Amino acid sequence: MTATATLPDATFFIALNAGSGHDETDERRRVIESVLRNAGRLFSLTIIDQPDSIDAIAAQLAREAAAAGGVLVAAGGDGTINAVARQAIAHGCAFGVLPQGTFNYFGRTHGIPEDLAEAVHALLAAHMHPVQVGMVNERVFLVNASIGLYPKLLEERELDKKQFGRSRLVAALSALKTVLSPHRRLRLDLQIDGKPQRLRTATFFVGNNRLQMEQIGIAPLSAALEDGQLAAMAPRTKGKLGMLWLLLYGALGKMGSLDQADQLTTFSFKQMQVKVRTLSRRRRIKVATDGEVTLMNMPLTFSVMEEQLLLMKPINVPA
Incomplete structure (x- = not known):
């Protein structure tokens, strides 16, 4: 995928997630406004302080961005980026990212700095690139989608982060607690x-992010993501300690070599349908997409979306 355009005069319509607290949010707002004003760039910044308002706010900003030929910008973690990106795709407008999450897989994959001021400067000089988008049923995902133990881990992790703060250590300890608790294995028809x-x-687990695939040790599948496919992974291990070891790599974002025949089933695909036989009496299942957990109707259909996300990507970063 190659750069298609620069948008040197486009107005930025920014959705800033306030999930980290008011003091930190105020500081982030000041940084964004200072850099953009010093650059003479027009912008509109909206703070999202209620999680259930993000879709409505992002949709309104997307309409404004599309009408003005501007750029819709998400400032937050991968879940915020996902929610705002959905509206950018729906309204056909360019999309920018100011990553502020714990792992920032999407931003890091595309060379977007994690330092906020640096990310704003990078956005000012960015080129527009088309980016592949995954879908499960009617929901998009940029990083990953999963069912089973991983959505449970994410729900527990969010509760623990609210109590103990957002860090990779908290994520790892939360994973330990979740994996050691009782859980059932899924029987899947694919x-x-x-x-x-x-x-x-x-x-x-279904991945759509090259960096995450490489970091959990499945580098060969990362090439499939550049060829219009998605990557799937299913741990074979039955023991809690083995499962703990596998999931801690995901929780810590740590380099590893997990692609071993006795531990994982891995493959790439363009379209896949998933039925869960162990939940035959229930029509819905919890699905995690980019860190957000929702209930979806079965069967689940995974595919690559025909439309692509028009991402504003920093210069001097490979497509």
């Missing part, structure tokens, strides 16, 4: 690009 397959696993 249709992978039209071919049937069955799996038993505690968690089923």
Whole structure:
């Protein structure tokens, strides 16, 4: 994927997530406003202080950005980026990112600085690149989607972060608590690009992020993400200690070599349908997309979206 355009005079319509607290949010707002005003760039900044308002606010900002030929910008973690990106795709406007999360997989993959002032400067000089978007049923994902133990881990992690703060250590300890608690293995019926397959696993993970695939040790699948495909991973291990070791890599964002035949089933695909036989009496299942957990109807259909996200990507970063 190559750069398509620069937008040197476009107005930025910024959605800033206030999830980290008012003092930190005020400081982030000051940094963003200072850099943009010094650069003479027009912008509109809206603070999202209620989680249930993010979709409505992002949709309104997307309409304004599309009408003005501007750029819709998400300032927050991967969940915020996902929510705002959905509206950028729906309204066909360019999309910018100011990453402020714990892991920032999406921003880091595309060379966007984690330091806020540096990220704003990078946005000012960015080029527009088309970026692949994954879908599960009607919901998009930029980083990953999963069912089983991983959504449970994310829910517990959010509760623990609210109590103990946002850090990778808290994420790791929360993962330890979740994995050591009772959990059931899923029995899955898959249709992978039209071919049937069955799996038993505690968690089923679909990735759309090259950096995350490389960091959890599945580098060969990262090439598939550059070729219009998604990457799937299902741990085979039955023991809690083995599962703990696998999930801690994801919780810590740590380099590893997990692509071993006795530990994981991995494959790439363009379209896949998933039915969970262990939940045959229930029509809905919890699905995590970019760190946000929602209930979805079964069967689940995973695919690459035809539309691409028009991401404003820093210069001198490979496409």
